[in-house]
Amino acid sequence: MFHKDMTATVDYAAYAAATPKGPLERTTVPRREVGEHDVLIEIKYSGICHSDIHQVNDDWGSSKFPMVPGHEIAGIVTEVGSAVTKFTVGDRAGVGCMVDSCRECEACQAGQEPHCLKGNTPTYNGTGKDGLPTYGGYSTHVVVTEDFALRIPEGIGLDVAAPLLCAGITLYSPLARYAAGPGKRVAIVGMGGLGHVGVKIARAMGAEVTVLSQSLSKKEDGLRLGAHEYYATKDKQTFKDLRNYFDLILNTVSADLDANRFLSLLRLDGALVQLGLPETPIAVNAFALARGRRTLTGSLFGGIAETQEMLDFCARNGIGAEVEVIAADQINEAYERTLASDVRYRFVIDTSTI
Numbered sequence: 001m002f003h004k005d006m007t008a009t010v011d012y013a014a015y016a017a018a019t020p021k022g023p024l025e026r027t028t029v030p031r032r033e034v035g036e037h038d039v040l041i042e043i044k045y046s047g048i049c050h051s052d053i054h055q056v057n058d059d060w061g062s063s064k065f066p067m068v069p070g071h072e073i074a075g076i077v078t079e080v081g082s083a084v085t086k087f088t089v090g091d092r093a094g095v096g097c098m099v100d101s102c103r104e105c106e107a108c109q110a111g112q113e114p115h116c117l118k119g120n121t122p123t124y125n126g127t128g129k130d131g132l133p134t135y136g137g138y139s140t141h142v143v144v145t146e147d148f149a150l151r152i153p154e155g156i157g158l159d160v161a162a163p164l165l166c167a168g169i170t171l172y173s174p175l176a177r178y179a180a181g182p183g184k185r186v187a188i189v190g191m192g193g194l195g196h197v198g199v200k201i202a203r204a205m206g207a208e209v210t211v212l213s214q215s216l217s218k219k220e221d222g223l224r225l226g227a228h229e230y231y232a233t234k235d236k237q238t239f240k241d242l243r244n245y246f247d248l249i250l251n252t253v254s255a256d257l258d259a260n261r262f263l264s265l266l267r268l269d270g271a272l273v274q275l276g277l278p279e280t281p282i283a284v285n286a287f288a289l290a291r292g293r294r295t296l297t298g299s300l301f302g303g304i305a306e307t308q309e310m311l312d313f314c315a316r317n318g319i320g321a322e323v324e325v326i327a328a329d330q331i332n333e334a335y336e337r338t339l340a341s342d343v344r345y346r347f348v349i350d351t352s353t354i
Contacts, residue, residue, distance in 0.1 A: 007130050008033040013354050014139035015328055016066040020058040024331045026354065029068055029135045031143045032128075039087050039146050040079035041095065045325070046137030047072030047163040048347040050193065050254065051277075053335050055125055059279075064125050070137025070349075071097040071123040074152055074162040084146045092152040094311070096165035097301050099123050099134060099144050111303040113148075137162075138331065140354050150308055153315035160320025163197065163346040164311060166301060167321060171198035171250065172310040173302035174273045175205060178248045182206040187242075187249040189233075189262065191218040193338075194252035194275060196345040197321055199225045201310075204317040210246070212238070212262075221344065225322070239264065244292070252276050259296060263288040271295040321346045327353040 009030035016027045034040050052069035054060055073095040077087045087093060100121035101108050107115040114120055121128055124136030135142075152161050171194060180186050186207040188198045195211065202209045203226030210229040211222040219230040231238040242265045249262055254276035262272055263284070270292065274282065284296055302310065314320065322345040326334055334347040 007132060009132070012139055012141045014068045014135060015331055015354060016068045016135075016138070017056045018066050020063060020065065021056065024056070024069075024138065026328070027066065029066070029139065030132065031135065031141065032130045032132055034079050034081050034143055036081040036083040037145050037147070038081045038143050039077050039084060039093065039149050041073070041075040041093050041142050041144065041149065042078045043073055043075040043137055043140060043142060043351045045074045045159045045162040046070040046139075046349045046351055047166065047321070047323075048331070048334055048338065048349065049163075049166050050338060053338060056335075062125070064133065067125055068135035068138050069124055070139070071095070072162045072165045072167070072348075073123070073137035073142060074158040074165070075142075075351075078141075081146075086146040087149065087151075092154070092158065094150045094152045094161065094165050095123060095137070095142055095144050095148070096150065096169060096307055097123055099148050100129060111305045113303045114300045138328070138349060138351070138354070140351055148304060150304070150311055153312060155315045155318070156311070156320050159325055159348050160323055161311070161314075162348050163193070163321035163323065164314055165307070167194050167197045167346065168201070168314060169302045169307045169310050170194060170275055170300070171252075172201050172313070173306060174248075174250055174275070174299045175202055175207075176306070176309075177299075178271055178273075180205045180207040180248060184208065184248065185246045185267070186210070187212050187246045187265065188227075188252065189213075189249060189257070190252040190276070191222050192252065192341070193343070193346045196221070196225055197319075198250055198252065199227050200319045201314070203227070204313070204319060210242075212249075218344075246270055249273065250275055254278050256280055259283070260285045260288040263294050263296065266292060266294045268292050269294075271297060274298045321348075323348040325350050329353065
């Protein structure tokens with residue numbers, strides 16, 4: 001089969017949303033044939049990220065349909081292009097939130113492909129350099145240039161590794177950037193799909209780890225996964241007891257929270273990193289920043305080299321996501337349960353059921 005621009009394609013089974021807020025249903029989508037620098041990955045598991053739901057619902061106003069979500073992909077290489085040197089058939093491989101970038105701009109040259117000045121190519125809901133729409137991991141196979149595929153080390157199950165390609169690197173990147181480790185006090189706001197991975201990684205780095213969650217309902221899990229302390233943010237005493245305490249706070253929550261309250265918990269030169277994506281702008285009192293030279297900043301997922309670094313770190317430390325594996329025909333139900341916070345802590349699709 002050929003795409004309209006004469007790119008040779010092969011159809012693969014997938015689950016796609018045909019319309020905004022529509023159900024995901026089984027279909028087929030075209031992917032380019034394997035080029036000389038490409039690898040074909042037979043997808044084994046694909047994580048469900050909250051952003052998948054936002055995209056299917058067109059909450060950000062940029063969704064393209066039909067859409068195959070999924071940017072937490074783990075599988076096995078089944079074919080390699082003639083010029084590929086990074087992978088061989090049979091290797092364990094993953095794909096995260098992007099499948100290409102310009103590779104030439106200042107950001108790309110610095111290994112910061114997510115911040116490509118010309119825009120990176122997202123794993124789904126984008127258009128590749130081949131002119132084809134990009135389709136994500138809710139599928140049986142994906143074709144990607146070897147430069148944007150990741151090696152998944154032995155020692156991590158592919159099911160628990162899949163969410164690391166988004167949730168893992170999203171938390172690892174700011175933890176590494178702010179040198180979380182012995183002597184550093186780190187708080188994770190939110191004990192969900194992102195937060196629970198952050199707890200594991202921060203603890204493995206050697207930091208003192210505290211979870212700040214709305215309630216204490218997940219306290220037992222938080223402590224089991226590595227948190228030293230666990231506080232409820234609905235308790236006003238929490239903000240009194242922890243004032244000026246943390247070096248680093250990672251906010252994984254997309255709900256509208258009062259940033260000023262969390263800034264008050266930072267020590268001198270502490271940083272509050274926004275990882276969740278609330279729908280309304282964040283309002284900040286300038287005095288909350290000026291006092292203590294505090295920083296409010298944001299962070300996306302990391303670049304390719306840093307993502308590989310994260311996977312290797314997690315393999316050495318036995319870190320994987322806490323997952324509930326589902327069949328493909330349970331995706332729509334999983335979306336509803338995710339919105340109801342009824343998962344501990346990440347849904348992962350067994351793509352053999354597609």
